[in-house]
Amino acid sequence: DKGEGACRCSFRPDFLNYNCSYYDGDTVGIPQRSGIFVGSRLRFQQEVVNKTCIQAGAPSCAKLWRIASEPTTFVAGIEAFTVLIDHSATVPSLGFAAQARDSSGLLHVKGTGDAEQALCAQNGSTDAPYQGSPTRTAPCYIQPMHPKNSTLDFFSVETLLTAAGVQLDEESFAGSGHSARYEGLTMLIDIHYFNTVPWKGVLRNASYYYEIAAERQSSYGVHNVVWGSGDQPYSSDRTVVAMHGILMQANIVGRIAGFDFNNLVVQLAASLALLAGATTGVNFLAMYLLKYRAYYTAALIDKTADFSEVDQLESRTTEDLRDTCRRRSLATGGARVDLISRLMADDFSEHESHAGSRLQEGHAHGGAAT
Known part of the structure; x- marks a missing residue:
């Protein structure tokens, strides 16, 4: 498995080392569905056909193929490679649509190690993905880089690895016996879209941030066969190129809010039902179970005035209402509504009013006879 050219070095004594070779992005960068694969180790297994197998009547x-050589090499400067990320998100039911070209985003650096601290020490780092305060310590959110005349985001592989808490020269996972540079790994890039913030409501423009997690035990590699002389598959020699490295897979997640009338009705109905249930429970405890339930019952039940006399009182003049209040030793200030309310609270009745009127007339006639 180790291939040819393996050695031990004092600067990295725990893992196998290999010579490094320079490759470009077209060679070690392979697009994948919703992601990209970046190779960090290549093994060239050069094979020749076993002639005894292809003789007539064998x-x-x-074994059809014999291994002639198996050189292995690391990709030089893989950490300096850059990854461009273009993405978009839609929620048709809410009429929401956003894309990286029109929005701004940040990269979340979660760890607190030396590498993470160095990332967060750069200008533009904040402590929150939206309206965060400037910070120079980890954890933090950092600004992406942009190509010239473009708003798309790109990061170096080293930055993405640091945000995921991975160093390629560390053990890939406990017990593997190899470094992450040798084994490879899988990185999940979650792109969190959001258009709402607690206590602020729906934002005018959507934003997003990148959250990266490393699956160290999910090593990843690809294989490719390069045929030698002759037409495949009849060549007498071939090279099997095995490339291990970093598989980056992007996922769109987030928290998108929008007005939904049906949801509003459901929420109101549920809230009112809970409120009614709570009120019924409290009243039942106060009126039937607690020690001072008689007093609680009296406080809970308010006796209102009889509104059957409102029409009769409304037909009277304001001065007549004031006189009626004065005879009943009630306050005479305020508007008509105040006067009528006082009379109703004092159990005013139309019969009593007529009786009072007849009594006044009787006094008037008696005075005249005298």
């Missing part, structure tokens, strides 16, 4: 074939 009774058996133990």
Whole structure:
């Protein structure tokens, strides 16, 4: 498995080391569905055909291909490679649509190690993805880089690894015996879209941030066959290129809010039902179970005035209402509504009013006779 060219070095004594070779992005960068694969180690297994297997009438074939050589090399400067991220998100039911070209985003650096602290020490780092305060310590959110005349985001592989808490020269996972540079790994890039913030409501423009997690035990590699002389698959030699590295997979997640009338009705109905249930429970405890339930019952039940006399009182003049209040030793100030309310609270009745009027007339006639 280790291939040819493996050695031990004093600067990295715990893992196998190999010579490094320079490659470009077209060679070690392979697009994947919703992501990209970036190779960090290549093994060139050069094979020749076993001629005894292709002879006419060969009774058996133990192994069709013989391994002639197996050189292995690391990709030089893989951390300096850059990854451009273009993405968009839509929620048709809410009429929401956003894309990286029109929005601004940040990269979340979660760790607190030396590498993370160095990232967060750069200008533009904040402590929150939206309206955060400037900070120079980890954890933080950092600004992406942008190509010239473009608003798309790109990061170096080293920055993405640091945000995921991974160093390629550390053990890939406990017990593997190899470094992450040798084994490879899988990184999940979650792109969190949001258009709402607690206590602020829906924002005018959507934003997003990147959250990266590393699956160290999910090593990743690809294989490719390069045929030698002759037409495949009839060549007598071939090279199997095995490339291990970093698989980056992007996922769109987030928290998108929008007005929904049906949801509003459901929420109101549920809230009112809970409120009614709570009120019924409290009243039941106060009126039937607690020690001072008689007093609580009296306080809970308010006796209102009889509104059957409102029409009769409304037909009277304001001065007549004041006189009626004065005879009943009630306050005479305020508007008509105040006067009528006082009379109703004092159990005013139309019969009593007529009786009072007849009594006044009787006094008037008696005075005249005298």
